[in-house]
Amino acid sequence: MFLPFSTHFYVDSGLLLFSLYYTLLCLCFLMYCWVLADPVCGYFLKNCTIRGNLSDPSNMKVLCYNRNLEVIPIAIPRKVSNLDLAMNKVSKIEKLDFKGLSNLKILNMPRTQISQVENGALGYLEALQVLGLAHNRLTTLSDYLFQGLANLSLLHLDNNLIATISSSSFQTLSSLKTVNLTKNNLYNMKEVQPIVQLPHLQELYIGSNRFTSFQSQEISNTSIELRLLDLSRNPLGVFRITADVLPYLEVLDIAYCGQLGRMEWDVLNRSFLSNVNRLNLSGIEMSFKRMGMVLQTVNSSLVHLRMQDLLNGSSVLRLEYNNIGNLSEEFLQSCKHMTEVDISNTGLTQLSEFSFRSIEQLSAFKLGHNRLSSVPKATRNLPTLKILDLSFNIINKLGCSDFSNLTGFTQLFLFHNQIPNIKGEFKSLTSLKTLLLYDNQIASMEDGAFEGLVNLTELNLEILCSRDFHFLRTLDISCNYITYVNDGKLDPPPFSHLTSLENLRIFSQRHKGLSHLPINFLEGLKSLLSFQNEFTALTPKLFRPIPRLNSLYLSKARIQSLDFLIAANLSRVTFLQVSKNDITVVNETVLQSLPALTYLDMQDNPFTCGCSDAWFVQWMESDNQTQVVGAGEFTCNYPADLKDTKLLDVELQFCTVDLGLYCYISTTCLVLLTLVASFAYHFLKWHVIFGYYLFLAFLYDTKQRNKLTPHGCQYDAFISYNAHDKPWVLRELLPELEGKQVWKLCLHHRDFQPGKRIIDNIMDGIYGSRKTICVISHRYLESEKLVKRRTYLSWPRAGEQTGVFWQQLRVLLRPCVNLSNII
Incomplete structure (x- = not known):
């Protein structure tokens, strides 16, 4: 019996597939756990600005206004509560645009060129309270436009082209309190009747439409809850109330109404408008007598009257x-x-x-x-x-x-x-x-000029005198000409008595800002929360007297580096504005020194787009605490070939080494290797052992081939057989191969070199032969069960022809190029 023998490694395919499947399953599980542990939760959204904290989405705002968007962004955080899409180019709201935004409370989309909203597109916004669709191109309010907005309380539809309102379009808006339909194409008061009938409606703005009359019977036959009614700038020829349908009305605006400047006022009972306290009659042409009648109708409750641009010249006010x-x-x-x-x-x-x-x-x-x-x-x-x-x-x-x-x-x-001085008039x-008091000509102030102002919280003045302002909360001394030649100490510090001051704003017009600030300039301001200035030459010592500071405005200060903040003890600062400066690189240590920072404005700085800012880019895209305003618009100033390129579009990944990722990959590989080794040992133990020895044989084979002489092999075949099969080899095999086919065979009993180690003789025989012939018998297989998986030739049984066997063997023994092929 003969077996084709090769160096390939064969295993049970079922076990191998199971092992691979289980390994991949474990890998997927590990990847999933890594995503949960380290999600991509950067506090940055391209083309939009996020304000608020991702850990508290109830107050999170996403601002995408004026970004030339043509579709609704798909990467909006699902728990956002306020979304602003104003001033874009989204002509159509698709049905799935807002899917998943179930926590959204405010949606603002004015000036977005919207002409169509698919039915059901707003239905996902079940928590929505405010909807702004003003200044768009809507023409019709369909039956199902507002379906699902049961919590909506404020609706802006002003400055559209609305001419038709379906009778059931407002039916589901049970919580609606304010509707603005100003400046549309409505002409019949019955169009707004379904709106007026809403149970909680309080304010209705329908000015600048095409209404020619207002008559109470056109809107309702029963009293309604309306508190404010704006009918201004409509061509009203008649204003008539014949029933007490507006008993709760407090604000009435009919300014610039009337046809050709005239309007008929017909209110049959003075009690019909008895609660109106704010009335706007501006721009209406009425006789003195008619105006008197109007005022008498509401005079008992009126607290605010506006009568601007009266036309007849004999007005009351x-x-x-x-x-x-x-x-x-x-x-x-x-x-x-x-x-x-x-x-x-x-x-x-x-x-x-x-x-x-x-x-x-x-x-x-x-x-x-x-x-x-x-x-x-x-x-x-x-x-x-x-x-x-x-x-x-x-x-x-x-x-x-x-x-x-x-x-x-x-x-x-x-x-x-033109006030020149202050002497205590207050x-x-x-x-x-x-x-x-700013923008006067104040040249002097007497002692005690502000004495007695014990509750003063905000002062805007061009000359600073602090000793009288113990309770001052806000101080604005902008547009002054204060300047200092160096940063030496002042005696006394200018704000030493303002122990309650919380907000300070100061910048100088001279030389476009202060060039120096004394190091004790802010001494005494122990309650200061917000500081705004435009200056240079900042030192950490300047901020040490103000430990409670949480808002710092340093725009247009010609600052080149933020490193001065590292030692400034600003651990409470949550708001930092350093826009329009000369900052090129952001040091990692600077941001680490501001652990409470939630808002960072660095717009209009000349960033260097290289490895020096790679960390900053990665931080912007991954940090979930600090909102970097306008990060998507940051542009490169250096190097020259990247000038005006968006910072976030520059490939900087090669600059950063993510140790966390490398640790994750290493750990994953180790776990997978352990899993594979465990499976292999349990299910494929003998296959592994066989493969190990096969590998050693491959190495030895390679070594031996390198020793072959250029003249080729010494034998055509090496015969491997069991001693019990020697008679068959001598009687059957040798006569056929050496006698008839003239093959030169290597037999151990005949060709092995005497005195040489048996293993060396075997190896020399194998590597000195083109082929190896194994005579497989039951005795030969006692220790080799693996050959059961191999194709082998069987010697014909007694009485069977041997021609086919010798023909198949002849094919197997064809010469081949690869000397390592073994049969």
């Missing part, structure tokens, strides 16, 4: 942007319940001392942008006044009695006047919180 010159008391008799008066931009030069005495509850008085040269005496008789705006006048002096009776003042605006304003 003229407000902002009118040329009234002087205003006397008789014009204000009908407005005694008003709480706010705005007569800005009227060319006013003076006011009568008792002009506003009849307005008993006046709290806000706006007189800005006029020609007043002093504080009007009329303000002294307004004990309820809290806010006074005298900005943009020509006031050139302050009197001691100007504010003596106004102890309830909280806000006073005197900026952009002493009586013990409730004042905000005082704006």
